[in-house]
Amino acid sequence: MTPADMVLTRQGMRFMGRMWPCTLGRGGVSAHKREGDGATPVGLHRIVGLLYRPDRMARPTDWAVPIRPGDLWSDDPGHEDYNLMVRAPYPHSHETLRRSDPLYDLVLLTDWNWPRAVKGRGSAIFLHRWRRPGFPTEGCVAFRPDHLHRIAGLIRFGTRLIVPTALT
Template sequence: MKRKIDLIRVQASPLSRSRGRLTVGGVSYPCVLGRSGVAATKREGDGVTPRAALPLRGLFQRLDRAPRIPSQLAFRAIRPQDAWCDDVCDRRYNTLIQRPLDQNAEERLTRGDRLYDVIVPLGWNDAPIVKGRGSAIFWHVSRENNAPTAGCVAVAPAVFRKVLPRLSRHAVMIID
C-alpha cells in the first residue's frame, strides 16, 4: 500500500495574484486564489487567501451530484439546510450551521452552481475563532471561467478525484 501524502503546497503565480499552482506528491495543478491575492493578514470580506499552514478539517460533498470521493478525511454529505456562518455578529461565526430552507444564509453550502459540490474546510481562524479575522477558507471547486474566489483555494473537479484519495487524514495545505 502506498504511503498517504501529508502535504499540499499552494504557490501564488508571479503573473496573477488570483492564480497559482497546487502541488501534491510532486504533481502540480492550476488553482484559483482570492481576488486580493495571498497575504499574511486576513479579515472578513477582504478577498485575501491567507498565507499559512492550514490543516484539512474534513471533506463535505454533494452526493446528489457525484459519487462519494474516497478519502481518509472525515466525511460529511452536504444537506440542503447546511450553511457556514460568516456573520461577525452571530455567536456561531465561522462554524457550520443549519438554516431552514426558507431563510437566507450568507454561505449556503447547497448552491445552484458547482462551486460547493466538494468542499474541504481549511483550519483558518477556528482554534480559537476570532470574530472578523475571516471565516470559511475552503478548498472547493473552481468556477468554469476560473474567476477569483473570495479568499478560498479552488481547483477543477477532476483534481479532487485525483488528489483526495492520496491524502492522509492529517494532511496540511501550505499556502505561500
C-alpha cells in the same frame, strides 16, 4: 515539508509530486486576513473536513460528510456561530453549502480561524471547484473539478496546506 504537504506556488499547488493548477482569492495572499478582503491567508492550514453532495456523487472517502438541504456556513463575525456550519433557518449572514451550481459539490475544509474563530479574521477557507481557470475566489483555493476529486482521494485528515508569504 513532506511530500504529502500541499504547497501553493505561482504555478499552482505542488502536491504528491505534481503541479495542480488552481486559483486563489481576488485579494491575493495576505498575512493579515480580514473578513471580506478576498485574500487567501498565509500560513500552515490543516485539512479538517471533507463535504460532498451525495445527490451528485458517490462518497469520495470514508471520512467525507454529506451536504444536506439546509446546510449553511456562518460568515457573520458578530454571531457566536461565526465560521461554523449551521442549519437553516439561520437569520444571520451565511453561505449556502448546497448550491444549485456545482461550486460546492466537493469541499475540503481547512482549519483557518477554526474551531474557535476570532471575530473579523475571516471565515472558512475551503478548497473547492473553480468557476473557470483564472477566476478568483473570495479567499478559497479552487481547482479544476477532476483535479479536486483526485486531490480529495489522495489527501488525509490533517494534510497540510502551506500558503507562503511570497509565492515562488
